[in-house]
Structure formats: C-alpha cells, structure tokens
Amino acid sequence: MATPSDSTPFHALTEYIALPRVEALALSPDGRSAVLTVAALKKDATGYERSLWAVPADGSGAPRRLTRSAKGESGAAFTADGDLLFVSARADGDGDEESGQLWVLPAAGGEARPATRLAGGVDGIAATAEASERVVIAASLLPASDSLEADAALRARRKEKKVSAILHDAYPVRYWDHDLGPSQPHLLALDLDDLADTIAAVVAETAEEDAADADAAPASEAAASHHEPYPATLPRPRDLTPQPGRSADHAEAALTPDGATLVVSLERHEQRSGRRVIVRIDTATGEQQTLFDEGGVDYEMPAISHDGTRLAYLRTEKSTPQGPTDYELWVADLDGAAARRIAEGWDRWPSSFVFDADDSALIATADSDGRGPVFRIPLDGSTPAQLTHDDFAYSHVAVDRTSGALVALRSSWVVPPHPVRIARDGAVTPLVTPAPAPTAPGTITEVETTAEDGARVRGWLLLPDGASADAPAPLLLWIHGGPLNSWNAWSWRWAPLLAVAQGYAVLLPDPALSTGYGLDFIARGWNSWGDKPYTDLLSITDAVTERDDIDQTRTAAMGGSFGGYMANWVAGHTDRFRAIVTHASLWALDQFAGTTDGSDYWQRIFTPEAMLEHSPHRFVRDIRTPLLVVHGDKDYRVPIGEGLRLWSELAEHHADEDGRMPHRFLYFPDENHWVLKPQHAVVWYETVFAFLAEHVRGEEFVRPELLG
Template sequence: MKRCISLIGIILLVWANATVAHGARRPFALKDIHRLKWPTDGHLSPDGRWVAFSMSLTDVEHNRRNSDIYIVSTQGGEVRRMTTHEASDIHPRWTPDGRRIAFLSTRSGSAQIWTIRPDGGEAEQLSDLPVSISDFEWTPDGQHVVFVADVYPDCPTLECTRQRDEQKEKKQVKAMIHRDLLYRHWDRYEDGKVQHLFTLTADGKAWKDVTPRLKLDALQWWLAAAGRDWDISPDSRMLAFATNLNGHLELNYDVDIYLVPLAGGEIENLTEANPAADSLPRFSPDGRQIAYRASKRVGYESDEYELIVMDLQTRRRRSLTDAFPHSVGEIFWAPDGRGLYFSAGEAGRMKLFYVPLDGGPVREVLGGPYWHHAIDVSSHGLVFSRRDIAHADEIFMADLSGRHERQLTSVNADFYDEVITVDAEEFYYTGARGRRIHGFLIKPVNFDPNKKYPLLVRIHGGPQQMFGFSFRYEYQLFAAAGYVVLFVNPAGSPGYGQAFTDAVNHNWGGDPYIDIMRGVDEVIKRGFVDERRMAAWGGSYGGYMVNWIEGHTDRFACLVSHAGVANMWSMYGSTDELFFPEWEMGGPPWERPEEYDRWSPIRYAKNFRTPMLISHGERDYRVPITEGEQMFTALRRQGIEARFLRFPDEGHWILKPKNRDLWYGTILEWVNAHCRPAPTTETEGRSLHRSPEASGRGADAL
C-alpha cells in the first residue's frame, strides 16, 4: 500500500511540475489515447475545390472505433461533417462527375456502398447486395463501380453465398476438417470463401463477377501490399489485379499482375516471367502502359521493390528505380503521364518521390521529419495525410512539385492546446560490424539534464519494419510519466538500403541485439539515465527481441514482451505463412535444426533472471499464443516474477478501446513498479552486463 501511494505521488509530482513549466497544458495521460481524431484517405473532387476524407474517433462506451465522412475546401477553412450515423462510414470516393460522394457504410447491417451530395442531405444506398463489400472504385466513365467481396467460388450467385453463411451459422457442430495449408491467417480461420472482383452498374441494379473462375483470392492478403492492389484502365474496359494463383500460398510468394476485361473473359498473367513478387498495378493515363512494383528474390517478402513500367502492346518492361536505394511503396502516375510518383521509407521518414518516365534522377517531392501516407494525386495537386512524433495525422495539400504546402485540417488543435506532446531528437552511432545505426531519443516532460531518469527502450516488429517520425501513444505516455524513451532502427530495418535490411536474415538475435544494446550504451553516456531503472518493451519481432534479451543480459529492471516468438520450432509448426521463417532461417527446421535452436529464446531459459510482463491475443495466428505461454512457463517454473496478460478477443494487435486501456495501463503500471524507485547515483545492486555481448563489446563475432 505504501509503495502504491508512493508511485501515485511521484506521478502527480511529475504532472504538477510539467503543468507549471508548460503553462496551462498538462502531460499526456492514459485517457488521451481515445481523444485524438484521425483524418485520412483524402480525395480531391474532380473540380479540385474540395477534399473528401474519413475521420475516425474512439467510441469508448461501445468499445469500438467509429468513422464518418467529412469534406474541407482546398483553400482550408471549416471542416464539414457529411455523415452522422452511428455505423462506420469509410472510403469516400467522388463520382466522376463530382456530384456525389460514394462511401462504404455498415448502416444497413453489412458493408454496402452509399452516396451523399457534397452540399448535404440524406445518404442514399447504392448497393444492396447479399454480401459485404470490402473495397470499391468508380470506373472513369462513371458507368460502373468495381468492388471486392468474399464469395464461395462454387456459388453461382451472391445469394448462394449468403445462404451458405446462414446455414453454417445455424449448425450446432462447429468442427472443421483441414486438408491443406494455409488454413488460418492473421486472426481468422479460412472459411472456404475467396475474394472476387465485381462490377456494379451506376444505378446499383446489376452486378457481374469479373473473376468467376478463380478458386483462390483475386487479391493478395491485405498486409502484403502497400496500397490498393488493383486498377481500372482509363477507357473503363480492363481491370488489372495482383495476387498469387500458384497454390501453396503458405510457401509461395509468387504474386503476379493479371489482366481481365471488365466485361468478363480470359485472365492473362502479365508477369509470369518473374518468379518473385509483382504488385500494385497502375494504368498510365493513356492506357498504353502499366506501372507496378517488382522484387527479384523468390520467397523473400522484404526484398527491395523496384518501379517497373510495361508497354501493354509489346509487353516490354523496364525499371525506373534500379539505382534507387530503397524499396518502392505506393505508386501514382503523374496526371500528364510523363512520370510517376512513389512513396518510400528513408531514414525514419516516409517520403514521396518522382521519377521521369524517360529515365533520369529520382526527385524528392515530400520529405522532412514526417510520415506521409494516404496520398492522392490529381491534376489539381497532391493531397496527403501527415504525422510526426508529436502530432497525429492531419490532411495537407501541395502542388504537384511538392511546393506550396498548406494544412487543410487542424482537427486536434484543441487537444494540443490542452495536452503536452513531446518530439524526439535523432542521432547516429556505430552498431554491429561497424554499421551506422539510427536512433531516436525522447526526453521526459520538464526535462532537467542534471537529473537521472528511468529509460524505456521500445523495439519495433517486423523485423523488417522502421521506426521513425510517426506518432505513437506510448512515446507520449512514458515521456509524460517521467521516462527517457529510446527507439532505434537496428539491422533488418528498411530505409537504410537493402543490404542493411538483409542483415537480419539468419541473424535474428545477433546484430540487431548488438545494435540495440549499443544504442542503450550511447544514451547512458549522456549522463541523465539511471542504469538501474531501465525497461525494454517490444511487440511481434520486438517481442522476440525482448525474449532474447531475457536470456542474454540482466541489465534491465523489467521487460515487456507482446506477441513475441519464444521457440522457433513451435513457431514454424503453428504460424500461417511458412515462406517467412523458411527465408529467415534458411529452410524448414528439419533441414536447419541448428539455426532454429540457435535463435530460439527459450533455449536460453536457464539464463532468465529479469521480471517480465507478457501480453498476447488468443486470436493471433501469426505468432500463436503458445509462444507467450512458453515464456511464462519458463519464468514462473524458475520462480522469476512474471505476469501474463491474455486477450481472448484480440489477434496480433490490441485494437478494442477498452482492451487498449488495460494493455497500456498494465504496461505502465508494470514498468513503474520496477523502474520508479527514488533516484540514486549508486551503481551497485544489479549486474549491468552479464556478458560482453550486452554492451556490444566483443559481440561482432555473433
């Protein structure tokens, strides 16, 4: 009880001091994760006067996120709310004549297309289908909508799919017989349905399956792409889409670009010659060429993607970015057809670039210490969402050269007037094998360089992911609670060249671990971190790294592992996509047993010493919950303090608002309990380094 009162007193004291230092504003609090508004998916009207976008808010009472459609003038000014229904309204798309805005809504009980006039009025339902729609776009001529829906491939009608779903729901026996892999993916079991692409007439009366003969999904899984993985030709006659129709999806990452007439007909594979992945097809404005992104190495999900342009008459293709050092993300044709825009991550920033169609140097269009996404390119300019470490998304606009930027929305201005949000400083240091490692440091609110502070090390997932100038709740939450927050991009992170990304292959607990530990050492040198009060928190691969840290150093006072791999053998036997571990480990475990043993954190359980909080979702089929259970068992069997936070209704991510409250709150409470003793300059007590590898000294041999 005394300890609890002491912790509360420390937090209140930090809060009071920060409030005085920053005027009337107060530090970020747990309740604030639900207060921020997130505008995104902005699209310009055909006349260039308006931007329609969706904005999501948290409905804590009903434990969900809710989105509505809004518009704002391209000159800025008042944001107008177009929909107010309690159902979620997303994906606004202007009709080609600009007279209405179409959007997806669940207000009728399933996801259907609705439309509304930009000057207001009641929304009208366009589609009334027996199945839910997951995505749609207008054909350029405005005569049809192309949409995506899940259907049973042997069902001749959409009504057949609906009836079969109802019959399955009524069955008292829910058992399933699996005959092959991939039988579950991310957070759901495969149910026999596949994605097909359809057309719907503009009056909503007639639909047609454009891909009726497909027995596999017409689109690759949602997280495999960097944007919409299909496109409509400018003459509204052809449809291009990217998917894997080669079977054995658990092993095969051979995604190809396919072409099919919108009226129906034979499907043609445009990229069969490339055994690696091709995705994000985009027709040129004149319809004569198609751009897409392509990788080169078979089975490698995180290979570098180049921007390819194919002549649709000759089928000749060429790369526009063979000399560009980063992987291509989203793709957009310039309105005049003389070049292409594309997004790419670079050194913690998500940027937009331009490359001329006839070759020439790549030019940066949108840069700076920001994260740009949800980009729309039209003859009237660029519309995009932008965030940074201290600010959530807002909608911006610029001309096609990236100049004359203007912020169109300020939906969180009142929040920033009330709440302190902190920024980060970036720095570089030397990691494993002499590599230059990029780090970010957030100092606590009301920072005093003469004091000692606890440190939170936040470790990213992937492993081929990149931390950077992007708002995250935990940065603000822990800085407000008096912590120094460190996050780095160790070996394996994209944005620093493909060789840097490849450095994690067959090396999960090696160089990345050294890079992180040396980042900690670098911050300690600055003199304001208390080495006895340090914690590390990671999720997914970051959770793996925390599990690895558990067996390789006791320099941390406590650890937090979310959805982390513990045992490479059991992970292989229960995860969904097998091409991923087979690439990372060099093959299946029976062919590479030494690799799977070497990089399994559970194999080092005899070295476990540090208290650990483990969190996991029971519906996580990417890193199944048995991985967290193994860590918990090994810790408690040895009498080491541990807690297991289990979410029966979550998958790989913790998404439901009340679950997120519990998750963030529990993590903060756990770290506070181990890292908030009275500050001291003493260094006795904990062993800061059990081995040279903990600080990177002599560790390059790993």
C-alpha cells in the same frame, strides 16, 4: 513540480483514447476537396465510430461532416462524376444489414443510397475509374454458389442451422486475426449508371419480390433455400474472378480511366506457398490475360496512368536465407509489352506509388533515414527526386490533376496523421482537419551511433519535460516490429508519448533489418536476428545513456512482434535492464514457423541452423530480468502458443517452491496481434506502466482496477 504540459491528453489514458483519429484520405476528381475518414470514440468507450468529413484541398475553410450513422462509414472513394462512394453496414430501409454495403452520396446533394445488397456484404472498394461510372468492389461468396441469389440462400441456411464449420482444401486457413472461409473473396464489376432511381423501377422490383414470396414454401427450411431475386433497382454485380479460391485474398487492383480493363495482382498458389502475378481482366466480358508471372517472383501494386496506356508495378524476387532482395519498380504498356525497370540505382523500397499528373513520372513514398518522404521517380530513367524534406512520413498520396499538386496524410512520432497539400516545389501546407493535433509532452531529437562494423545506427529520442543533468530521466528502449520496418510514422497502438508523459525518456532505434537505409543495412541482420540487430540496439542504448539527462541506472526494454522477439533475446543475453515488456513475441522459432498464418515465408528466409541458433527459448535459463509477457488469443500472426510456452518455461526455470516468480502474464482472450479495443488499450498501458514503475522506479506494484 507541475509543468504546462501536464494538461496534455497523454497524461490521462481516458483522454488519449478519446482523441479523434484521421485514418484515410481521398481526393475529389476536381482536386478541390479531400474526404477524410475520421474515427471517434463511442459513448461507452469500447470502440470507434467512423464518419466521413470534407475539407478544402487548398488549406482554406473549415471541416464539414458528410455522413452520420450508428454503423459508421469507411473506404471512401470518388466516381468520375464526383459522387462519393463508401462502405457502411447502416440499414438501407429494406431491413437490417449485418454486413457493409456500397453506398453512393451524390455530388449534387441529397441522401446517400445503397448500390449493393449482397448477402455477405461488400469487403471494400477495389478500384474506381477516372472517366467512367464503373467501379470494382471486393466481396466474398460461398464456393458452392453459382449466383448472388444462391449465395444468399446458402448463407441463410448456414445461419438457420447455426453451422460455423469450414472445410479447407488448401493452405492457409487463417490470416492475422480471422479465419479464412467458408466464403472466398471475389472482384465484382458494378456500373453505377445502372442504379435505377425511378418510380417505375421501384414498382417493378416490388412486383418481383411479391411473386417470389408467393412461390416460397412456408416451411423454414424451404424458405431458407429459396432464391430471392437480386434487387432490380440496383446495378447487378458481374463476377470478374469466378471460382477464385484464395487468389484474391489480398488483391491489389487498378482500373483504366474508361473502366474497360482491370489490372490486378492475384495469388497463384504453390503447395502451401504462392507467388503474386499480374492479370488483366476485361470488365465487360470477364476475359482474363496473365501479364506477368514468373517462378520465385512476386508482381504487386499495379497502377495505371491517367491516359490509360501504361502500367507501373512492383517486382520482387523472393528472399532466401542468403539475403534480402530488392523492391524493383517497373513500367510497361497496358498489355504488358515494353516492360522495363526504372529507378534501378535507387536504394529505397517504395511503399506506395501513383502516376504524376502528366504521366511522366511516378509519385512514390518510401522509408528513408527515419522518415517517410515523397519522391518523384521519372519514367525516363533519370534520378528520383525527393520532394519532401521534413521529419514526417507520408501516406494516402493523391495527385491533383488540375494543378499537379499532391494531397496526402503525414505524421511523425509527435504529430498524428493530418491532411496536407504538397506543391510542385515541395512546399507543404497543412489543411484544416476535424482532428487537430494534440499538444505533445516533451521533445524529440535524433540520435545515432556507429556500430562495431562501422554501420551508422540512428533513432529518435523522446525526452520528458524537465529531463536534465540534475534530474535525469529513466530510459525506455522501445524496439519496433516487422522486422522490415522503421520508427518513422505515428501509431495509435504504439504511443511512446504516453510513456514520456509518465516521465520516461523513450528511445526508438532502427537497428539492422530496418528499412530506409538501403539493402545492405537490411542484409546485416538477415538470417541472424540475434546478431547485428541485438548489438545495434545495445550500441545505440550505450550512446544514449551517456547523455547527462538520461539515468543509465534505470533502464527498461520493450517491444511487440519482432520487437517482442528481440525483447526475449535481450532478456536471455543481458541483465542490464531492470524490466522487459514482451508483447505478441516470438519465443521458439521452430514452433512459430509452423503455426503462424504464413509459415512458408518464415521457413524460407531462415536456414534450419540459423532458426535454431537465433531462437530465444534456448536461453530461458539465463533470464535474470523481470518480464511482462503480453499476448492475445486471436493473434494468428504470432500464435498464442508462443506466449503460453514462454510463460510455461519461465515458470519451469524461475518459479519458487510456491510457484511465484517476478514475471507477469497479461492475457487478452479476444484481442489479436495488437490490442485494439480502447478499454483494453487502457488496461494494457496501466499494466505496463505499473510493471515499469515497480522495477525501474522501485514503486509498489499497483494492480489495474479492472483486472480484478
């Protein structure tokens, strides 16, 4: 029987992928306006276009679109004067741009204009200054280049000769879904008040370009090696990290209010691993000073106070097989002196933090009990206070210095990210948004149980409309990745409401290794992934299937990444589920640890004995449940070899004489750890739901049309 919720976007995959998505938030210096990055489906439904929207930060008014271009915009940030910065690959009027450049949209009005013209483009905005027009950008340069002009010429030469080869002299060679090199990431300082916008500057630049063209040889090879001058009308970037190697691959940076000092977390390599250090850089001279560097310790996430005198950062001792280590919050003077730890008894891991309006505390987010609240952490050593107490997870928190209020994005498993204002007393006011929340099918409730060792294990249960003792719903156990993670925030990639719309109840549990429950809860599963994480999952599944609105005879399990590992482990240790979906999954831990993009970490947190003992591949002969194996070829975090070996060994042990078996393998040649292209997301869900319908509901398998 049809219900009112049958009209939600989650009942049709084409409607779901067409939902607009708020991805980021930036707050203007005066606190009056928040700028949202919004992704909207392209007309051909094969990707997303991003644009910037302004919304009033007090909860009034209506959204106003700021940018329109075929290439889209991202990485929004504000200058001290309120000009809006963003990165876009839109053409700047001087030819097509293949890579994104930094653009400036004046606060006073007018057209956006480019502030860079780097041959390799701008990777992102690393930091802006509160009281200066200086900005630091991240951009990649070829290691043999000694200038911006030389970099452009060498790139042109490689392109002309169609050379894609990369020569490495250090580990790693790839990350997540892309190859590293041949260029190296740099941090470049830029003075936006040098952005010349006069007739004289344009005339001078044209004369320079004409002179350079006259000197160039006509032959294509000579032309490709010719050094065209960097535009005189644009501020010339200053390299703050010359010859960086891979040290700035994941740089985290903060600028002092006057823009004079950059504090950045960089990677110091050690053989095939490394440690994070915090370095102070003079943005005028490039002079560097290492503030914090300690063997076996990572220093990350620097944040600078509004008065420019203090530095906050994260200190983490590297974990070993003996157990996880804590995330420690520290503060120090800007020169690194008087360093001290704060919130020492706070058993949570901060995921972000900024200084409060008066610099007397940090405003932080952290996973906590299946949510992601905002906390205020005083610098005087007193107890952290939780500011938000709802069932949401918060991100992109910005401080309004005029009022002390906060502006952020928040989400849950039934509400996508949306902008809100948080008053000093914790009261939350939703802001207007160009992407209003869609109607969610079903309901969400909190569930928990007690594990065999007495630990509390909790999760979220999403129930479809109409689930009751008279019509119990089939159950889908959905296992999160990480494993240091929590089911607390919306994900466009993992959308359990789509399964709810199909009539499934979905259990989202946080077993051992999950964050938000303290270090001891994580330690329960450390170096033993197949132990407490597995028994916790079965315990909470047992508790949920005792409900009279759940059909305990029709259950399935699924997960991706670590969740895929656990799905494989479940398949080899119980036949209680009718079907299992294993996406981007770890199968043979010894093989995975040496082929993933960061092998040192995985081999450092396991003993050799535990890695073997807890490897799912050892139990392939015991698998009795049909598996849907899913893997993308561009997955460098869990390489395709895991999926190929799993499929090969399933065939070796479970195929009949004709090579047939109940398992299936959904392969994406051009997707990575996740399936991100909207047309492929549709195929993914169609295949998963067809597989579940076949084995959980006893229906005939319907092959998705576009799989041929």
